Amino acid sequence: MNNNNAFPRVSRLKFFLSITKLLKKPIEVFRGFFDTHGDIFILGQSDLDVVFTQNAELAEQVLQKNARNYSKPEKQKKLLGEYLGKGLLTSDGEYWLKQRRLIQPGFKKQKLAHFTTLMQDKIDEFDLRLIALAESNEVFDITHDLMAITFNIIASCISSANVEAKALSRIEFIEVEIMEHIVKTGRLPFLKSWYKLNGEDKRIAELSKEGDQIIYDLIDERKASKETHNDILDMLLSIRYEENNKGFSRKQLLDEMKILITAGHETTANALSWTLYLLAQHPEVEARLLEEIAEVTGNDKPSLEQLPQLEYTKMVLQESMRLYPPAWITDRVALEDDQIEGVKIVKGSTVAPFIYGIHRNPKYWDNPSKFIPTRFSKANSKNRKKFSYLPFGGGPRLCIGNNFAMMEMQLILVHFLRKYKWKLITEQEIAYQPLITLRPKYGIKMQIQKRAQLKTRKDKTNLDHDQQAPSKCPFH
Numbered sequence: 343m344n345n346n347n348a349f350p351r352v353s354r355l356k357f358f359l360s361i362t363k364l365l366k367k368p369i370e371v372f373r374g375f376f377d378t379h380g381d382i383f384i385l386g387q388s389d390l391d392v393v394f395t396q397n398a399e400l401a402e403q404v405l406q407k408n409a410r411n412y413s414k415p416e417k418q419k420k421l422l423g424e425y426l427g428k429g430l431l432t433s434d435g436e437y438w439l440k441q442r443r444l445i446q447p448g449f450k451k452q453k454l455a456h457f458t459t460l461m462q463d464k465i466d467e468f469d470l471r472l473i474a475l476a477e478s479n480e481v482f483d484i485t486h487d488l489m490a491i492t493f494n495i496i497a498s499c500i501s502s503a504n505v506e507a508k509a510l511s512r513i514e515f516i517e518v519e520i521m522e523h524i525v526k527t528g529r530l531p532f533l534k535s536w537y538k539l540n541g542e543d544k545r546i547a548e549l550s551k552e553g554d555q556i557i558y559d560l561i562d563e564r565k566a567s568k569e570t571h572n573d574i575l576d577m578l579l580s581i582r583y584e585e586n587n588k589g590f591s592r593k594q595l596l597d598e599m600k601i602l603i604t605a606g607h608e609t610t611a612n613a614l615s616w617t618l619y620l621l622a623q624h625p626e627v628e629a630r631l632l633e634e635i636a637e638v639t640g641n642d643k644p645s646l647e648q649l650p651q652l653e654y655t656k657m658v659l660q661e662s663m664r665l666y667p668p669a670w671i672t673d674r675v676a677l678e679d680d681q682i683e684g685v686k687i688v689k690g691s692t693v694a695p696f697i698y699g700i701h702r703n704p705k706y707w708d709n710p711s712k713f714i715p716t717r718f719s720k721a722n723s724k725n726r727k728k729f730s731y732l733p734f735g736g737g738p739r740l741c742i743g744n745n746f747a748m749m750e751m752q753l754i755l756v757h758f759l760r761k762y763k764w765k766l767i768t769e770q771e772i773a774y775q776p777l778i779t780l781r782p783k784y785g786i787k788m789q790i791q792k793r794a795q796l797k798t799r800k801d802k803t804n805l806d807h808d809q810q811a812p813s814k815c816p817f818h
C-alpha cells in the first residue's frame with residue numbers, strides 16, 4: 343500500500359502519450375508537468391513510482407540527509423557498467439564508499455595545483471586551431487571543438503606521459519561511439535534486440551575491447567617504468583587498501599580511468615559551450631569579464647595564484663551552469679521507506695531531482711531565466727536555499743571533479759576571451775539535446791576574430807599620464 347497520495351500524480355498512460363515529445367524534448371515535457379502539478383509529482387500508480395521533483399528540500403533529503411537510504415538505479419548502473427565497468431560513477435554501497443575515500447584526496451584543490459600547467463599546455467596547443475579559425479573567418483560549432491579540447495585535457499591529466507596521438511584520438515572516437523550507443527539503448531530499450539541482429543552490439547563490444555586494451559597498455563607501461571609523472575594515473579597507482587596494503591587491480595584501474603575520462607569532459611565542454619553562447623548575447627557581462635581579466639592577468643596566462651582572484655569569471659561560469667546545468671537530472675532508488683514533509687517515499691520507488699527545474703524555480707531564484715552572474719557574489723550567495731544549486735550534485739556523491747572542472751573552465755574561458763572576439767551566428771536554431779548531459783542539439787555556431795591586446799591597469803595609468811603630460815611639459 344503506498345502513501346504517496348499527498349503528491350499529485352501523472353498517470354503512466356498520460357506519460358506514455360507524451361512519449362514522442364518526451365524523447366525529443368524531455369525538458370519541455372517535465373516543465374509542463376511541473377507547471378501543472380507543482381514542485382513534486384509522481385508518475386504512475388504503483389509501488390514502482392517515480393517521484394519527480396524540483397523541490398530543494400526533497401533533493402537534499404535524497405542526496406544528503408538520508409543518502410544512505412538511496413542508491414543509483416540498477417538499470418543505469420548496468421547500462422553504464424557494461425562498458426565503463428565498476429568505478430565511482432557506477433558502483434554503490436560499501437564498495438563505492440571505500441573507493442571514494444581512497445580516490446577523493448587526489449582531487450583536493452592543493453593536489454590539483456600542478457594540473458594548471460598541463461591544462462594550459464593543452465590550451466596553448468589548441469590555440470593553433472583558434473588562430474586558423476580566426477584567420478579564415480570560418481563558421482564553426484564551438485561544442486565540437488570544446489569536446490576535443492576538454493578530452494585532451496582530461497586525457498593528459500590522467501596520463502601525462504606522451505601518449506601517441508593516434509591512440510588518444512582512437513580512445514576519443516571509441517568513447518563517443520559507446521556513449522551514443524548507451525544513450526540509444528537507454529532511451530529506446532526495445533532496440534536492444536535489433537542491435538543484436540544488425541551487428542551494432544558486436545561492433546560496440548569490439549570497440550570497447552579495443553579501447554580497454556589501449557588503456558591497459560598505458561597502465562602496464564607506467565607500472566613497468568620507474569618515472570613519476572604526478573598525474574592521475576600515478577595517483578591511482580599509489581593508492582593502497584588499508585587492510586592488506588594492496589593497490590588497485592588492473593581492472594579496477596581501467597574502470598576508474600574510463601569513468602574519469604567519460605565524466606570529466608563532456609560535462610565541461612557543455613558548460614563552456616553554453617557560457618560562450620550566453621556571453622555572446624550579454625555584451626555587458628563580457629565587458630566586465632574582460633575588465634577583470636585585464637586587471638588580474640593582464641595579457642598573460644593566469645597563474646594558479648590568480649585563479650581565485652578571477653571572481654567574476656567564476657560567477658559567470660556558475661550562473662551559466664545554473665541556467666544550463668550539464669547534469670540536468672539525477673535519480674536515486676529508495677532502499678527502504680522514507681518520509682518527507684509527512685509523505686511516504688515507498689521502498690523501491692525512484693526519486694528524480696530535476697536539477698534544471700530546481701535551478702529555475704522562482705521560489706529560490708529572482709528572475710530565474712535571466713543571466714545575472716552577480717547572484718553568485720559572496721554577499722548574494724549568503725542566504726541561498728540549500729540544495730537549490732546543484733550543478734555538481736550534492737551530498738556524499740558530489741562530483742569528485744568539481745574543483746578540477748572549475749579550474750579548467752576558468753583557464754579556457756580566460757584564454758578564449760583574452761585572445762578572441764566571439765560572434766554568435768544569428769541564423770541558427772539553438773535547442774537542447776538532454777542526453778546524459780545537456781548538449782546543444784545542433785551545436786552552437788560561431789565565428790571568431792583576433793582581439794587586440796587588453797588594456798591593463800598599467801596601460802591605462804600610462805595613458806592617463808601621457809594625456810596629462812602635455813600640460814605639465816615645460817616646453818609647451
Ligand code: HEM
Pocket residue numbers: 430431442496601602605606607609610613667668669672673732733734735736738739740741742743744746747
Ligand atoms: C562542469 C563539469 C562537470 C559537471 C557539471 C559535473 C557534474 C556531476 C554531477 C551532477 C555528479 C553527481 C551525479 C549524481 O549524483 O547522480 C557528478 C559525479 C561525478 N563526476 Fe562530475 N561533473 C563535471 C566534471 C567532472 C570532471 C572534470 C570529473 C573528473 C575529473 C568528474 C568526475 C565525476 C565522477 C567520478 C563522479 C561520480 C562521483 C561519485 O559518485 O562518487 N566530473 N558530476
